Amino acid sequence: MERYRVVRLEEQMYGCEELPEGAEVCCDVTVEAADGTRKTLSYPDAELTRQGIDEGDTVLWDGTALRKA
Template sequence: MYGCEEPPADQPILVDVVLEGANGTRRVLPYPDEALRRGGMEEGGSVDLTDGILRKV
């Protein structure tokens, strides 16, 4: 996401989260890696997206 350079120190590290709806539609959402870790979210897990905030289901 940042190429070969690190992001500025005051910016969070973002990762691409792929969300898939019940109807099969997909959406890619850049999201702070630290927020995913704090929320216990891992690859392949189920989440809820409400008001721009991901929460583990």
């Protein structure tokens, strides 16, 4: 698992299009590694809220799932 710091959380904009039925609302999560490398992940808003993940938090990323460290 890689360790990152959450730099920015931003709800994805869907414009005038509605989400398909059953689709989850997602956020763009920008994370930064210790070496300064950044990446932006698309992640379900409900899961971020459930774990209490917010900007400034340290998270672990295994390639598929985020977990608050």
